[in-house]
Amino acid sequence: MIDYGLDLSSVEHDRALPDLVAEGAELDALVAGEPDWTRPTPAAGWTIAHQIAHLAAADANALVAVRTPEAFAAVSTDADAEAAAGAAQPRAELLERWRAGRAELAAALRDRPLDQAFPWHGSDVTPALMVPLRLMETWAHGQDVFDTLGVAHRPTGRLRHIASLGVEGRTLSFHAAGLPIPEQPFRVELTGPGGEPWAWGPETAAQRIRGSALDFCLRITQRRSLAETGLTAVGEDARKWLEVARVFL
Template identity: 50%
Template sequence: MSDPTVVLDDLRSESDQLDELVRELSDEEWAGPTPAERWSVAHQIAHLAWTDSAALLAVTDADAFAAQVEKALVAPDSFVDEGAEEGAALPPAQLLARWRDGREKLQQALRAAPAAARFPWYGPPMSAASMATGRLMETWAHGQDIADALGVVREPTARLRHVAYIGVRARDYAFGVRGLTPPAAPFRVELTAPDGTLWAYGPEDAAGVPHAEGQGKVTGPALDFCLLVTQRAHRADLAVRAEGADADRWLDIAQAFAGPAGPGRAPQGA
C-alpha cells in the first residue's frame, strides 16, 4: 500500500475505539492486571505512547532515533518494559493525554511525509504506510489485552486486514528471529473476514505443490489469525489450520511484531 491515507484513517479509528474503552476507567482499573505478565492497563497504554514517540522520532529525526536504537541494543530484553514502566507511573489522566498527543503528532508527521520516504525502525526501514500499519497492529493487539482484562468482547472490524497483512509479510522474520531458515516457497493464506468475504495472500497453487518442497496453506477466521500472529492467544485455542509441515511450523512461531521472539500465551485452562 503506497498511499498511507487509508491505513492512517483506520489507525485513527482503532485508536479512538481503544480510547473509548479506557477513558472512563477508575484508577483501580488502570492499575488492574492484563494477560501480559506484570503489565497493567496503564502499562499497555504507556507502551503505545512510548512506541508512538519512537515512531515519531524515526520519522522526524533519524539520527536521534539511531541513538535510541543503540540504547535498546544494550538492553534488548528490558528496554520495552522500561518504557512502559515509566509511563505507567504517571497519573492516568496524564498518561492518557500523553498517548493522545503523541499519536496525533505521529498522524500528522506520516500524512506529511513524502511518498517515497523510508524511515528507520527496529526491523527493516519502513514507508509511511508500513509505519502506520505497524502502529495499527500494535494498537489492536494491546487493545485486545485491555479488552480481555476488562471482560469486554470487541466486535472484529475490517481494520483487521492490516494486522493480517503484516502477519503474512512477517513470515520469514518469524523464522529468522529464531535462527531458523525460512521456507523457500510462499504459502497460500486464506482468511475469512469479519463480513464473511475472503482475504487471500500468496499463490493459489501453493497448497497443490508437494509439501516437501516447502509450500503449504493456512486457513481460518481472520480474527483468529490476527490473535495468533500478535501472540494474543495460543494456537490450540484458535481455528487456524495448516496444510504442509512448513506451514504448520509457522503457526507455532508466527509473530507480526519486530523484536525478539515472544513467549506467546498459554492455552486456556493450561
C-alpha cells in the same frame, strides 16, 4: 540490520492511516471509561497503565524517527522501563500524553511521502510500513486491555492491514525462531469480519492456511496460542509457521 522483508502492495494505503486513527480512538473510548488502570493484563507485570504507557512511548519514538531521524539512535529500546515510567504518571496525564502523541504521529506520517525511509530499531522503514505497524501494535496491546476488562473486541475491516503484515512477515517468523526459511509458496485464505474472503499467495500452493482473520491476527500477534484458534494448516511448513508466527521481533 533487520530486514522486515515486507511487500505491502496489498495494504490499502488510502485506508491505513484513517484505520490507525480509528483503532486508537476505539481503545481510547474503552480505557477512558475505566477508572482503575492498575488492573493486571495478560502481559506479565503490565497493568492497563503499562499498556497505554507503552503505546504512548512507541508513538513518541516513532515521531522522533520521522521528524528527527538523526536523533533516533538515542531513543530507548527498553520497553519495560518505558512502560513502568509512564505507568507511574497520573492516569489523566498519561491518557492526555497518549492522545496528543498519537495525533501528532498521525499528522507526521500523513505529511511524509509513503516511500521516504527513516530509521526504526535496526532497520529502515517507510510510512507505508510504519502505519500498519503502529495499527498492529495498537490493536494487539488493546486486545490485552479488552481481555482484562472482559469486553469483546469487535473485529473490523482494520484487521486486513494486520493480516497483511502477518502474511508478508512469514520470513520474519522463521528467522526469529532460528528455523530455515521455506522456499515453497504459501496460500493464506482468511474470512473477514463480514464474511468476505481475504486471500494471499498462489491458489496452487501446497502449503495452505485457512481460518478467520481474527484468529490469524490473534495468532501472529501472539495474543492466542494456536490451540486457542480455529486456524488450520495443510503442509508441514504451514503448520510450523502457525506454531512460530509473529509480526514483531
